[in-house]
Amino acid sequence: MKPPKSTRRRGFVLTPVGLKRLQAAILAMEIAENNGEHFTLEQLGDRMNVSTKTLSRLWSLNRSVDQKTLRLCYETFNLELRREDYAIMNESNKTEISKDFSPSIDTRDSDPVQYLPVKSFINEHHDQHEHLWSYPDGPVSLDSPFYVERPAIEELVYREVIQPGCVIRIRAPRGMGKSSLVLRLLAFAETQGYRTVNLNCSQIDANCLTDLNRLLRCLCWRIAMELGIDPNLNDRWDEEIGCKLSCSLYFQSYLLKQSQSPVVLVLNEVDRFFEHPHIAHEFFALLRSWYEEARHNSNWQKLRLVVVYSTEVYVSLDINRSPFNVGLPIRLPELTQQQVEDLASRHGLDWTSGSEATQLMSLVGGHPALIQIALYHLCCQGMTLEHLINEAIANGGIFRYHLWRHWVLLQTKPNLAKIYAGLVEARQSIYLDPIDAYKLDGIGLISFEGDRIKPRCELYRAYFEKQLSTVFNDRDCQAV
Structure with missing residues (x-):
């Protein structure tokens, strides 16, 4: 009697987090090896040594593959399979935790990563994802299905952040998605092995905004702590040569010198400096000097600077000393009707006719935050679109x-x-x-x-x- 053919156990499906991690690694390889051009499904299959049919199963998020295939796909792109990357399905197609799953899988808590187009899975698994229906305020988390992808923008910033000594300028009013994009940019940078620091300038004490020396020492201390480096400011700071030069030497010869990998520094809400013209002139001239130093200094090339702000610069800055006319400018547009309809679908709403999206957008345009608030109330609070529009400007309305x-x-x-x-x-x-x-x-x-x-x-x-x-x-x- 012939021995039975060995069969590979199926039952492992990617989670949205796992799909994002895998496709982020694919995007990084496309940038590094394919001039940023997307690999075809056939090319990906050849690299992973799996069929295009298997890849289609992976991307679906609801059709399973076996453990060996899943690990193989990750290892192709130098990823370690983590517990949040997969779910295991039993015979009834319900996810469960497998007791005999290989103990070599890393079960440590870890942060999920950035943007990728993940199609709506909310409709089919509404009960499993009730925890996602929180009030939409602040950045969209990395594992949320409600992040609206802007592939042209995400890919632009991903390409730019791997350039030595780059500057990326992200400008948009509040609620347009700046912080959500920054989260994905930082997560992408971490997949490249970069160190990251995300500073919100609104947290800086008011007395630091009237004293440049105090401001720069404050920033250097915070950045050192975020990088896990002893600030050692008193020994490294020489006020005899001036605070700007002290700050630059501290960055170049102390912080960056100790880092073997690039450092992505995000400065959020730099608009706050505009209210203090003297500080703004000096501080932004300093940032511009770092950008210029990176053209010939290998330590400064490790620094990747991301400046995030809401308004144009309305203080008078010398064009040759401003960081706002160098680097990659990013402007976040409003959502299109197609994007609104897709987001409504992720919330479980059928807006394929287009009339509902048109009505909502006639009130709030394509403003991402207002669209998210409206969809939350329509989906979770049982509100009708007609009632929402009629009560929109009331002091007790949903946009209050x-x-x-x-x-x-x-x-x-x-x-x-x-x-x-x-x-x-x-x-x-x-x-x-x-x-x-x-x-x-x-x-x-x-x-x-x-x-x-x-x-x-x-x-x-x-x-x-x-x-x-x-x-x-x-x-x-x-x-x-």
Whole structure:
């Protein structure tokens, strides 16, 4: 009797996190070995020594393969299979933890990584993913199915961050996805073996923004700590030569020299420096000097600088000393109708007719944060689209926290509020002073039509027309 043929056990499926890790490694190899061009399915199959049919099973997230194949695919791209990368299916196609799964699999907690196009799996597994239905506020987590991919932008920043001494400038108002993109950029950098530091400038004490020496020491201390290096500032800082030169030498001869791999430094919310022109001039000139040093200094080439901000620079900077006219500029656009429909599908909504997306976008445009808030309430709170639109500008409406944030900010800037009041009452695009336009654009309240300005969306126009007209009418009455 012939022995039975050996069979490979099937039952392992990729999770969204696992798919993102694998395809991120593929993207890195495409950049390094294929001039950034995507591998075909056949080319990937040849590299992994698996069939294109097997790859299709992997990408589906709901069709299983065997353990050996899964590990082989990861090892091809120098990845170690982790516990969060896979799920195991029993005979009823329900995921379970396998007791006899190879103990060589790494079960340590680890961070998932960046962007990849993961098709909607929410509809089929709604009950399994109820924990994902949290209120959408802040960056979209790396393993969330609700991140809207912008492949052209993600690939641009991934390509750029591997360039020695690069500068990447990401500009967009709040709620447009800057932080979500940065999370994916940092995760991609970590897959390359880079060190990463993500600093939010809004955390800097106010007294540091009036003293350049204190500011630079604060930043150097924080960066050293993030890199796991003893700051040792007192021994490494010589105020006799000036704080900018001390800072540069500290970076070059101490921090970067100790790192064998590139360091990605993200500076978030650098707009805060614009309110302190003297500090802004000196600090941004320093960043520009690091970029120029990297052209001929191997230590400085390790530094990959990412500057994140909301508004254009409205302080006067010397064009030859500014970091805002070098490097790769990234502008985050609004979502398209196709992207909104796809995101609605991920939330379990059938908007294939396009009419629902059109109605929502006529109110909020393609603003990512507002779209996410709307879909959350439509999907999780049982709200109808008609009710959502009718109650949109009410002080108790679903957008109230978003609108209040802008309203509070405008109240601290009376001159800007008065200018915006005139804009929302105009009912057409108008000309504004460039500095006023930059400030309103940084807040995210306007859009441009050539040289002319208009409110960002109908929601803003209607809400602020009501709020601002009440304020200025009351002031006029008091003046009389």
